[in-house]
Amino acid sequence: MSPFPLTRRAFHALAGATVLSLSVGLPAVAQTPPGVLIVGQIAEPKSLDPATVTAANDFRILMNIYDGLARYKDGTLEPEPALATGWDVSEDGKVYTFHLRDGVKFHDGTPFNAEAVKFNFDRMLDENHPYHDTGPFPLAFFFSSVTEVKAIDDLTVEFTLSEPYAPFMANIAYATGLIVSPEAVKQYGADFGRHPSGTGPFKFAEWRSNEAVVVEKNPDYWDGAPPLDAVVFRPITDANTRTAEMLAGGIDLMVEVPPDAISEFQNDRYQIFEAAGPHVWFLILNAKEGPFADKRVRQAANYAINKQALVDNVLEGTAEVAAGPTPPAFGWAYDATLDPYPYDPEKAKALIKEAGAEGAKLTFFVTEGGSGMLDPIPMGTAIQADLKAVGLDVEIKTFEWNTFLGEVNPGLEGKADMAEMAWMTQDPDTLPFLALRTGAWPDQGGFNSGYYSNPEVDALLEKARVSTDQTERADLYKKMQQIVHDDAPWVFVANWKQNAVATAAVENFQLQPSFFLILKDVAKN
Amino acid sequence: MGAYILKRLLAAIPVILGITVIVFAIISLIPGDPATAILGSYATPENVEKLNRDLGLDKPLVQQYFIWLGNMLQGDFGRSFSLNRPVFDEVMERFGATLILAGTALVLCSILGVIAGVVSAARQYGFADKAITFVVLIGISIPSFFLGMMMILFFAVRLRLLPVSGMYAIYGGGDLPDLIRHLIMPATALAVVATGVVARLSRSAMLEVLRQDFIRTARAKGVGEGRVIWAHALKAAMVSIIPVIGVQAGFVLSGAVYIETVFQWPGVGRMLVNAILTRDILLVQGGVVIVAACYVLFNLAVDVAQSLLDPRVKT
Numbered sequence: 001m002s003p004f005p006l007t008r009r010a011f012h013a014l015a016g017a018t019v020l021s022l023s024v025g026l027p028a029v030a031q032t033p034p035g036v037l038i039v040g041q042i043a044e045p046k047s048l049d050p051a052t053v054t055a056a057n058d059f060r061i062l063m064n065i066y067d068g069l070a071r072y073k074d075g076t077l078e079p080e081p082a083l084a085t086g087w088d089v090s091e092d093g094k095v096y097t098f099h100l101r102d103g104v105k106f107h108d109g110t111p112f113n114a115e116a117v118k119f120n121f122d123r124m125l126d127e128n129h130p131y132h133d134t135g136p137f138p139l140a141f142f143f144s145s146v147t148e149v150k151a152i153d154d155l156t157v158e159f160t161l162s163e164p165y166a167p168f169m170a171n172i173a174y175a176t177g178l179i180v181s182p183e184a185v186k187q188y189g190a191d192f193g194r195h196p197s198g199t200g201p202f203k204f205a206e207w208r209s210n211e212a213v214v215v216e217k218n219p220d221y222w223d224g225a226p227p228l229d230a231v232v233f234r235p236i237t238d239a240n241t242r243t244a245e246m247l248a249g250g251i252d253l254m255v256e257v258p259p260d261a262i263s264e265f266q267n268d269r270y271q272i273f274e275a276a277g278p279h280v281w282f283l284i285l286n287a288k289e290g291p292f293a294d295k296r297v298r299q300a301a302n303y304a305i306n307k308q309a310l311v312d313n314v315l316e317g318t319a320e321v322a323a324g325p326t327p328p329a330f331g332w333a334y335d336a337t338l339d340p341y342p343y344d345p346e347k348a349k350a351l352i353k354e355a356g357a358e359g360a361k362l363t364f365f366v367t368e369g370g371s372g373m374l375d376p377i378p379m380g381t382a383i384q385a386d387l388k389a390v391g392l393d394v395e396i397k398t399f400e401w402n403t404f405l406g407e408v409n410p411g412l413e414g415k416a417d418m419a420e421m422a423w424m425t426q427d428p429d430t431l432p433f434l435a436l437r438t439g440a441w442p443d444q445g446g447f448n449s450g451y452y453s454n455p456e457v458d459a460l461l462e463k464a465r466v467s468t469d470q471t472e473r474a475d476l477y478k479k480m481q482q483i484v485h486d487d488a489p490w491v492f493v494a495n496w497k498q499n500a501v502a503t504a505a506v507e508n509f510q511l512q513p514s515f516f517l518i519l520k521d522v523a524k525n
Numbered sequence: 526m527g528a529y530i531l532k533r534l535l536a537a538i539p540v541i542l543g544i545t546v547i548v549f550a551i552i553s554l555i556p557g558d559p560a561t562a563i564l565g566s567y568a569t570p571e572n573v574e575k576l577n578r579d580l581g582l583d584k585p586l587v588q589q590y591f592i593w594l595g596n597m598l599q600g601d602f603g604r605s606f607s608l609n610r611p612v613f614d615e616v617m618e619r620f621g622a623t624l625i626l627a628g629t630a631l632v633l634c635s636i637l638g639v640i641a642g643v644v645s646a647a648r649q650y651g652f653a654d655k656a657i658t659f660v661v662l663i664g665i666s667i668p669s670f671f672l673g674m675m676m677i678l679f680f681a682v683r684l685r686l687l688p689v690s691g692m693y694a695i696y697g698g699g700d701l702p703d704l705i706r707h708l709i710m711p712a713t714a715l716a717v718v719a720t721g722v723v724a725r726l727s728r729s730a731m732l733e734v735l736r737q738d739f740i741r742t743a744r745a746k747g748v749g750e751g752r753v754i755w756a757h758a759l760k761a762a763m764v765s766i767i768p769v770i771g772v773q774a775g776f777v778l779s780g781a782v783y784i785e786t787v788f789q790w791p792g793v794g795r796m797l798v799n800a801i802l803t804r805d806i807l808l809v810q811g812g813v814v815i816v817a818a819c820y821v822l823f824n825l826a827v828d829v830a831q832s833l834l835d836p837r838v839k840t
Binding site (some may be wrong): 032044052402408447 | 557570605696
């Protein structure tokens, strides 16, 4: 008797199982349904309550369910009317009066009015508000200058600020300023984030944990019903898997395409989108102690690092070389006359020699990942090699992102000479105000971890913050950029271009400099 | 037997509690806190302090732990701040998905591994043995996430036979065939290494048994070779194979972390990784308690099965 009495039967069973698995496998190739856009997101959203979230990933969904009083004009970071038809600012810049759009209803059928606006901001800002416990509201400080929100009549609402604050309107148009339905918050309490109700072009339909968030067309949208019947947001954390889903037809649109996967989509079945965002990737230099306390060595670092090579080779063209602290995406506030430091190792060597810092040993904090950090480890290694070429001996210390923030944010003193960092903001005020002022040194609650200090820059930033005249602000920011460019408290490395890929069937899609995903005009055939 | 099981269950309680203390301590000791994770760029000391207060994280660690423990014992696992929902709901939902994936992989690796090991041992140094040993070596050596990625590229992207990721189709799915379609690749990728290990150990266990006297006696009595191998020898070898499968259960559960990420499987492994990265301590604790409890129960089941097979194993 054969030692394998089961062989033939096993073979049949195996063959049967294979056929069965193939037959159940076949329907999987079905394409996504027409009229429904399936979006590959980078992570599961935390919540769909705009007041409680901080991640761009969550904002991409929220911008399609909600509206704010203002929104960014298509393709820019300039506020334009949305739920407010307009607004007046008082002479002293402290009182903003919003005139609200009439006849708008939340998805739950309750009316949008001045009381609803007041409810939204009081909920975030007033610790005694009955629904303040539906938080926490981590970005409420965007509105910390607001002392009072008053409903003048049904369609007029007045914000009083403690002091003039120029970024106010940019923050109103940001995701944190989106208006939620007060009745829905009262009904669901802390679970509102899973039962969202806004005024936006799409209504929330369903949230299947870790599988999909589904939103459906709002036929009564005040700005015209969207062409799409529904949008499905799928969280696919692994970038390679997201790419594979796109290639296999499981999604119609994906964001944050890995640089090395772009070539897969360079054919007529796909469209590739790119847009520069308000992002800057830089190295914080410790201006308080060590070699970088000397401006010449800081400038030398800017000359020594081959930023073009970093952008072309490490980031494979998904970013552009940065010229200064303000990203070009802030059109009006950006000084276009500013040129990036050219790659000039000889000049760097001369400056280092002049400063007597030849052969200096430097400690460099590098992160493993993190929001907006792009490809931090290969970038850190390339930077290390460039600095070595001009005679600076750099030792890299690598940290996991949250650990990294815990090391860098309290300041580099006594620990490191340089650290990687990246910021993405909605107003040209935010980053320099929080990271370049003397008043923003870590011990004073800011992010100036390299202890840069220039009274002239401080004065310019303080003045720009309280000015309500955009031309004046632009002028001040441009002066600031020139000084900071010359002082070189950072190595200005890259401005990230956001990318996305869509199938050829997707129409009217446009990436926004805000990095928001606006789908109200998008169609799919 | 009943008393033994009860005793083992009671003994598991301090083990699980010990695990929660260790996990809590580790999460608290690593730098970076939830508020910093949530605020990201905006984590000024002032904002961090306020948010920590709102999250109830400004109390001393020991107090935080006992608050958690007291609530947990009353069935309240707290609220995840990275997902903004009750920890218990999230963990149970995710754990079901992991059980389906890991359970399937475990069944696959047990059946295939034992069959391969037995066939290999029965034909020691023969062609089947060499072929199986070779395949097993490859299987053990391939990292499961790489295998998973390659399977996606071939079966989903190239052939379009199977879905790339997820547990159910976004539209028109949700039934059993749909689940099976989504399960084939991740379960296989997860089972490959464990199958190799089980096959290797089954082979050596079988070889050992096949050299014993009772096998020779059985053959001398004229029992057919198939019966000798699959009934007499395998039953005796199972005593040493079952504990190996028990160990593989732990391996498969931890391997699920990678596989769940590659295949976007909504399981507890991926949840735990995210929870650790966002310092979501309540979610980590809740997840660990459930996984640890499951692991302890599974080991108990393995021990009970072993004692049923082999009377020499004392219960």
